[in-house]
Amino acid sequence: MTTEPTVRVEDKLFFNRYLVDSGRPHIKVRPHTSPSMNLLSLLKACPAKCYELNDKGQVDVTPDGCLECGTCRIIGEASGEIEWSYPRGGYGVLFKFG
Amino acid sequence: MIHERFDAIVVGAGMAGNAAALTLAKRGLKVIQLERGEYSGSKNVQGAILYADMLEKLIPDFREDAPLERHLVEQRFWMMDDRSHTGLHYRSDDFNEERPNRYTIIRAQFDKWFSSKVREAGAVVLCETTVTELAQDAYGRVIGVKTDRYGGEIHADVVVLAEGVNGLLGSRAGLRTTPPADKVALAVKEMHFLPRETIEARFNLSGDEGTVIEAVGTISRGMTGMGFIYANKECVSLGIGCLVSDFQKSGETPYGLLEAFKRHPSVAPLIAGAEVKEYSAHLIPEGGYKAIPQLYGEGWVVVGDAAALNNAIHREGSNLAMTSGRIAAEAIFQIKSRRDPMTAENLALYKKMLDDSFVIKDLKKYKDMPQLLHIQSQNFFLTYPQLVSKAMQNFVRVDGTPKVEKERTTLRSFVKARSWTGLFGDAFRLARAWR
Numbered sequence: 077m078t079t080e081p082t083v084r085v086e087d088k089l090f091f092n093r094y095l096v097d098s099g100r101p102h103i104k105v106r107p108h109t110s111p112s113m114n115l116l117s118l119l120k121a122c123p124a125k126c127y128e129l130n131d132k133g134q135v136d137v138t139p140d141g142c143l144e145c146g147t148c149r150i151i152g153e154a155s156g157e158i159e160w161s162y163p164r165g166g167y168g169v170l171f172k173f174g
Numbered sequence: 175m176i177h178e179r180f181d182a183i184v185v186g187a188g189m190a191g192n193a194a195a196l197t198l199a200k201r202g203l204k205v206i207q208l209e210r211g212e213y214s215g216s217k218n219v220q221g222a223i224l225y226a227d228m229l230e231k232l233i234p235d236f237r238e239d240a241p242l243e244r245h246l247v248e249q250r251f252w253m254m255d256d257r258s259h260t261g262l263h264y265r266s267d268d269f270n271e272e273r274p275n276r277y278t279i280i281r282a283q284f285d286k287w288f289s290s291k292v293r294e295a296g297a298v299v300l301c302e303t304t305v306t307e308l309a310q311d312a313y314g315r316v317i318g319v320k321t322d323r324y325g326g327e328i329h330a331d332v333v334v335l336a337e338g339v340n341g342l343l344g345s346r347a348g349l350r351t352t353p354p355a356d357k358v359a360l361a362v363k364e365m366h367f368l369p370r371e372t373i374e375a376r377f378n379l380s381g382d383e384g385t386v387i388e389a390v391g392t393i394s395r396g397m398t399g400m401g402f403i404y405a406n407k408e409c410v411s412l413g414i415g416c417l418v419s420d421f422q423k424s425g426e427t428p429y430g431l432l433e434a435f436k437r438h439p440s441v442a443p444l445i446a447g448a449e450v451k452e453y454s455a456h457l458i459p460e461g462g463y464k465a466i467p468q469l470y471g472e473g474w475v476v477v478g479d480a481a482a483l484n485n486a487i488h489r490e491g492s493n494l495a496m497t498s499g500r501i502a503a504e505a506i507f508q509i510k511s512r513r514d515p516m517t518a519e520n521l522a523l524y525k526k527m528l529d530d531s532f533v534i535k536d537l538k539k540y541k542d543m544p545q546l547l548h549i550q551s552q553n554f555f556l557t558y559p560q561l562v563s564k565a566m567q568n569f570v571r572v573d574g575t576p577k578v579e580k581e582r583t584t585l586r587s588f589v590k591a592r593s594w595t596g597l598f599g600d601a602f603r604l605a606r607a608w609r
Contacts, residue, residue: 083427083429083430083432083433085429088364088429088450088453089453091450091451091452091453092452092453092454095212114422117421117422117425120421120425120426120427121360121418121421121422121427121428123360123362123427123428123429123455124455125427125429143453143454143455143456144217144340145360145455145456145457146339146340146457147360147418147421147455147457149340149352150352150353150354150355150358150418150457151355151418151422153352154351154352160340160342161306161342162210162304162340162342163210163304164304164322165210165301165302165303165304165321165322165323166210166211166212166301166302168217169217169454170211170212170216171215171216171217171218171219171281171282171452171454172282172451172452173280173281173282173283173365173409173451173452173454174215174216174217174218174219174220174222174280174281174282174285174452174454
C-alpha cells in the first residue's frame with residue numbers, strides 16, 4: 077500500500093467490553109535495563125498496543141485493553157521476559173460476538 | 175477443595191471442550207467443565223465457519239435451534255495487489271439444500287447455545303473459573319486441576335485439556351512446549367454491522383444464502399497470511415492474519431494491515447457505512463502435522479487448538495477441534511466401560527482413533543505445506559500476486575498492442591521475477607507438498 081492509514085487502536089478497543097481486574101495485571105514484563113529485540117517487537121506486534129516504551133527506554137505493559145490473544149506469550153514467554161497468565165475467572169475482555 | 179469426585183474434568187468451553195463434555199455426559203459419565211469466561215463463548219474468537227457434518231455427529235438436529243447465520247452457497251478466492259484482485263469464484267445452487275454443509279456463525283452466540291446442550295446432557299458447567307494448574311500425584315500422574323476459586327482443587331479420573339491455543343496448563347506441566355513464533359498466526363477481526371438487505375445486495379445473496387471471501391496477496395505485505403470476509407445475517411466479519419514471526423520481522427502492525435485491507439478498493443465498497451461493534455484478536459496454530467504434540471499421558475488427553483489440530487490449507491480448525499473432542503470422549507468412555515484405569519497406555523486409544531479419522535489423515539497430507547509457504551512467503555504472497563495481477567490487466571486491457579506481444583510481456587515478467595529455475599522449482603515444490 078502506498079499510504080499507511082492512521083489507526084488509533086484505542087478507538088478499536090472502545091468497541092469492546094472489559095472487566096478490568098484492577099491492580100492485578102495478568103501479564104508482566106521482566107525488569108530490564110535495555111530491551112531485547114523480542115521485547116521491542118511487541119510494541120508493534122501486540123494487536124491491542126498494550127506495550128509501550130517508558131521514558132527510560134524500557135518496555136512497559138498495561139494489559140487493561142488486552143485481547144488475550146497470547147502473541148506476547150509466544151514471543152516472550154520462553155525467554156522468561158514475559159510472564160503470561162489468564163486473567164482471573166470472569167475478568168478481562170468479554171466478547172459479545174467473538 | 176470440591177470433595178465430589180468426577181469421572182472427567184474438561185478444561186475449556188470452546189468447540190473441542192464442548193464436544194468432549196457433551197459426549198461424555200451423554201454417555202452417562204460424571205463430568206465437570208471449567209470455563210474462565212463469564213459464559214461459554216465469551217472468550218472464544220473465530221472467523222467463523224461451521225462445518226455441519228462434524229456437528230451433526232454430536233447434535234443431529236442442531237439446525238432446529240442453533241444460532242446459525244447464513245448457509246454458504248459461494249466461495250471466493252482473491253489474489254490481490256494494491257489496486258486489484260484476480261478472483262476464482264465457486265457458486266452453486268446445489269448448496270441450497272435441505273441440510274446445508276457449511277454455515278457462517280458468530281462464535282460467542284453459537285458457543286452459548288452449544289453449552290446449553292452440554293448442560294442439558296447433564297454436565298456441570300462452571301464459568302468464571304480459571305484453571306491455574308494441573309494437580310499431580312507423587313508419580314506425576316494427573317489427578318485433577320487447581321482453580322482460582324477459593325479452595326478450588328477438583329479431582330477426577332481423567333482431565334481433558336481443551337484449553338485452546340494458549341494451553342498454559344500443558345506447557346506449565348511440561349506436557350508440551352509453547353509453539354514457536356513461526357508456527358502460529360495472529361489474526362485480527364472486526365464485526366461490521368449493516369442492514370440485512372444491504373449485505374444481500376452487496377454480496378449478491380438472497381434469503382439466508384451466504385458467501386465467503388478469502389484473500390491473499392500484497393495485503394499481507396510479503397508475510398505468510400490471509401484476509402477474510404464472511405457475510406453473516408446482519409454483519410460482516412472481516413479480518414486478516416499473518417505468522418507471528420513475520421510480524422516480528424516486518425515490524426508491521428496487525429491493526430495497520432486490517433485498516434489497509436478495509437480500505438482496499440475491492441473491499442471498501444462492501445463495508446461502506448457499516449457500524450463496527452467489536453475488535454478481536456486470536457492465535458491460530460499453523461505448524462500442521464509436524465507440530466502436533468504428545469496427545470495423551472497419565473490421566474490426561476489434549477484436544478483442539480491446544481493440540482495444534484488445525485488445517486491451515488483448508489482453513490479448518492473448529493471441526494478438527496469438535497472431532498478430536500468427541501473422539502477423546504469416546505475413547506475415555508470405552509476405557510471406563512471396561513473399568514480400566516486412565517493410564518497413558520489405555521488413553522493411547524484416543525490417538526489410535528484420531529489417527530484413523532480425517533483429522534490426522536488430512537494434516538498428514540499437507541505436512542510439508544506450512545514449511546513451503548512460510549519459507550517462500552515473499553514469492554507466494556507478494557511476487558506472484560503482483561505478477562498475476564499485471565498479467566490479467568495486460569490480458570483484458572485493449573490498447574492496440576498485438577496479442578503476441580502482450581503474451582510475451584507477461585511471460586517475460588514472470589521469468590524476470592522468478593527465473594525459469596525458480597518458476598519450475600516453485601511449481602514442483604507446490605505440487606509435491608500438495609500431493
